[in-house]
Amino acid sequence: MLGVLLLAFSVVSVASAELCKPDAQNAFKVRLSIKTALGDNAYAWDANEEYLFKAMIAFTMRRYSSKSTTQISNVLLCNVTDRVSFWFVVTDSSKNTTTVPGSEVEAAIRMNRNRINSAFLLSDKTLQFLKISTTLSPPVEPSTPVWLIVFGVVLSLIVAGIVFLVVSGIQQRKKKNKESTERENLEEKGEVTITIENGIPCETLDLKAGHVNGVFAADDERFTSL
Amino acid sequence: MDVPPEVPKEDGRPKWDNKFQYILSCIGFAVGLGNVWRFPYLCQIHGGGIPLLHLELALGQCLRKGSINAWHTISPYLGGVGVASLMVSILVSLYYNTILTWVMWYFINSFQEPLPWSICPLNENRTGLNEECYESTAVNYFWYRKTLNITPDVTDSGTLQWWLILCLAACWAIVYLCTIRGIETTGKAIYVTAIFPYLVLTIFLIHGLSLPGATEGLVYLFTPNLNILQNPRVWLDAATQIFFSLSLAFGGLIAFSSYNPSKNDCEKDAVTVAIVNSITSLYASIPVFSVLGFKALTGYWDCLDRNIISVINEYDLPEQSITRQNYTDWITFLNSSNPEKLAGLKLKSCDLQEFLDQSVSGSGLAFIVFTQAIILMPGSQAWAILFFVMLFSLGLSSMFGNIEGVFTPLLEVKVISKSIPKELLSGIICLASFLFALCFTLGSGSYWIDIFDSYAGSLPLLVIAFFEVIGVAYVYKIKRFSKDMKWMTGRKLNLYWQITWKFISPLLLLIVFVAFVTLQIQKKPTYAAWNPKYEHFPVKEQKVYPPWVQAICVLLAALPCIFIPLVALIHLIKRMRRSKDPSFVPPEIFSCQEFNSNFSHPPQK
Numbered sequence: 069m070l071g072v073l074l075l076a077f078s079v080v081s082v083a084s085a086e087l088c089k090p091d092a093q094n095a096f097k098v099r100l101s102i103k104t105a106l107g108d109n110a111y112a113w114d115a116n117e118e119y120l121f122k123a124m125i126a127f128t129m130r131r132y133s134s135k136s137t138t139q140i141s142n143v144l145l146c147n148v149t150d151r152v153s154f155w156f157v158v159t160d161s162s163k164n165t166t167t168v169p170g171s172e173v174e175a176a177i178r179m180n181r182n183r184i185n186s187a188f189l190l191s192d193k194t195l196q197f198l199k200i201s202t203t204l205s206p207p208v209e210p211s212t213p214v215w216l217i218v219f220g221v222v223l224s225l226i227v228a229g230i231v232f233l234v235v236s237g238i239q240q241r242k243k244k245n246k247e248s249t250e251r252e253n254l255e256e257k258g259e260v261t262i263t264i265e266n267g268i269p270c271e272t273l274d275l276k277a278g279h280v281n282g283v284f285a286a287d288d289e290r291f292t293s294l
Numbered sequence: 295m296d297v298p299p300e301v302p303k304e305d306g307r308p309k310w311d312n313k314f315q316y317i318l319s320c321i322g323f324a325v326g327l328g329n330v331w332r333f334p335y336l337c338q339i340h341g342g343g344i345p346l347l348h349l350e351l352a353l354g355q356c357l358r359k360g361s362i363n364a365w366h367t368i369s370p371y372l373g374g375v376g377v378a379s380l381m382v383s384i385l386v387s388l389y390y391n392t393i394l395t396w397v398m399w400y401f402i403n404s405f406q407e408p409l410p411w412s413i414c415p416l417n418e419n420r421t422g423l424n425e426e427c428y429e430s431t432a433v434n435y436f437w438y439r440k441t442l443n444i445t446p447d448v449t450d451s452g453t454l455q456w457w458l459i460l461c462l463a464a465c466w467a468i469v470y471l472c473t474i475r476g477i478e479t480t481g482k483a484i485y486v487t488a489i490f491p492y493l494v495l496t497i498f499l500i501h502g503l504s505l506p507g508a509t510e511g512l513v514y515l516f517t518p519n520l521n522i523l524q525n526p527r528v529w530l531d532a533a534t535q536i537f538f539s540l541s542l543a544f545g546g547l548i549a550f551s552s553y554n555p556s557k558n559d560c561e562k563d564a565v566t567v568a569i570v571n572s573i574t575s576l577y578a579s580i581p582v583f584s585v586l587g588f589k590a591l592t593g594y595w596d597c598l599d600r601n602i603i604s605v606i607n608e609y610d611l612p613e614q615s616i617t618r619q620n621y622t623d624w625i626t627f628l629n630s631s632n633p634e635k636l637a638g639l640k641l642k643s644c645d646l647q648e649f650l651d652q653s654v655s656g657s658g659l660a661f662i663v664f665t666q667a668i669i670l671m672p673g674s675q676a677w678a679i680l681f682f683v684m685l686f687s688l689g690l691s692s693m694f695g696n697i698e699g700v701f702t703p704l705l706e707v708k709v710i711s712k713s714i715p716k717e718l719l720s721g722i723i724c725l726a727s728f729l730f731a732l733c734f735t736l737g738s739g740s741y742w743i744d745i746f747d748s749y750a751g752s753l754p755l756l757v758i759a760f761f762e763v764i765g766v767a768y769v770y771k772i773k774r775f776s777k778d779m780k781w782m783t784g785r786k787l788n789l790y791w792q793i794t795w796k797f798i799s800p801l802l803l804l805i806v807f808v809a810f811v812t813l814q815i816q817k818k819p820t821y822a823a824w825n826p827k828y829e830h831f832p833v834k835e836q837k838v839y840p841p842w843v844q845a846i847c848v849l850l851a852a853l854p855c856i857f858i859p860l861v862a863l864i865h866l867i868k869r870m871r872r873s874k875d876p877s878f879v880p881p882e883i884f885s886c887q888e889f890n891s892n893f894s895h896p897p898q899k
Contacts, residue, residue, distance in 0.1 A: 099607065101613055103614050150610065150612040151611060151613065201421070215399075218402040219402050222398075226464060227467065233471065233474050233475070237716075
């Protein structure tokens, strides 16, 4: 009895050793970069983590195909290194000697990648399944490009400035024209000779601060009345 | 009758609000994009620079006219010098504002999170990154594809890029807004555009010095690279850079100083502007090189890290067992045990010096290298916005000088000044320039800008400057000019200026001109094209200009210079015809002092 058990056990282990080895058929290499992802909060990779990994792969296979009855014992790990990297293979639950085709495993993992990642607190870059390429998510693009909005703001400011300056220029020109026509009219009447009294043109004296001296005010009193 | 005291002249010419505005405008014109992105060891030889600057400022101040009329007054045979200056100003304005268009495009894109030049877009079937972007870098892709949409060849014009047209329109609108009434409006705008860059440079200085790798960058800046200095082309570039750096021979400085009161110390102004220009170049180089050092160090670390990951993955070593410090030890150890396995990894050799040498000059510095460095800094949006607003201000204040060099002479042409108001003239100039500059928004636009920069913005300046110095020193004669200078500044003209104007400057200019032409003829004119289909992509493909493009290059260089002999010839013919007329009276000898004192007496009654 003991001999038979030992024989069965050795057959199983030899079989599993043959099923899971580097570059075996339907085997995948996994590489984790825990320290890079988590820094000081990094956990150590031990047997418990391996158990979780097996559980996740079994879960993935079950989720992918409802007919699947993959057990944790169907997932075989081997060649675990310090890096942390290892090879794994999924055996068929009904027959322990064959492995599930690689395409199925790949499809299953692709479907549930983010569940697997979050179980280990890692990302696509730090939990790598070599040979399984990830579908990249497109970058978020807003509906109106941001630069168009900023451009609109800048352009409206500029146009407002130009309109303001042009309009004020036209107004200034109109005022100047009005002043120069007034001056021309006065000149035509021949009344403007810019006489200067003490360096101040009389015109400004009249316009600005001229006070009529009350003593000399009444013109009609220049001449004594007859 | 008493002689009334001197009333200030009322010749209707606009004038600066104050001296500071004038100095700031000259500094803003001289300090431009080149001060930031051309390396300082190329720019600081001032044997030829200051005397010409002094000459132009004195000339404008004395004659109080734009470049065309000013040179016509000096001697009618030299009127062509003014026309040549006008042409050069026009050509340079066209492409300089297109560079500002690129700056504006980057500015309005800096508000996006994350910065659009930091990530590669996906390719069509979303399996990986865009190929062109992946093979070069995201920064290169954004510059060459998203901004320029560059064609692989200068003959392949491509299409007009609508986003660049929008930005070009905005840039010319800004230029119009600021130059609408000549110096009345630029004088106000210059306070912002000339001072703001210094503020930003200071902020970048403080931040840049705090970055890792800053010391490496500064050491690189201050150690002269003897190999580069042995190349005569470098010295030639330095000499021509002076003219572009101080904005000589554009006619803009003459225009600026023509709005000055006559009795102004132009010698002090010239020295001030030249010194500030040099100091700005040196001051700008410190933050630039700190940031470049930071970028080089980060690139070096990235290179090391990638190698380390390859080695760790290959040998299945624990994470973080190989650090940057013990990398070389590990490599020697692994090489000694199993050299073939290590060689199979094809590790790139990481050399910090190589990364530092990658720092280019010119537009590549701002749009490729610096933008890459900005991505690596925390708070990159703010740094990007600051940086591009600074570049825009620098370029805009130089554009003011360029436009003044076109505006002032045109305004003095009698036909124009009577019929057209100032606002309309500046509008016409800006609109016409915008329409011409649309060529630069084509796919091949940046190749054409390089052509304009190398040919229109270099050789004609040397020729114009040469004739300026010869004209004043030998046609107008130094003795007359010294008397004018004495009247303007109150001091006798220093012997240094007399010697440089008479002998040293013309000689230097002649040597540089001959060297330039010789070097140009010797080598085949080539350009570097961005061709994604090139086998060594992302290295640029060296192509030769086709003959018709070479003809355009020659035309660009020759067109401004042609006006000098042309106008002299026209005047000679006119003179010969007039001398046959017996009633011809030869024109009076012009003198700056008499010219200005005509205005200093009030109208006699």
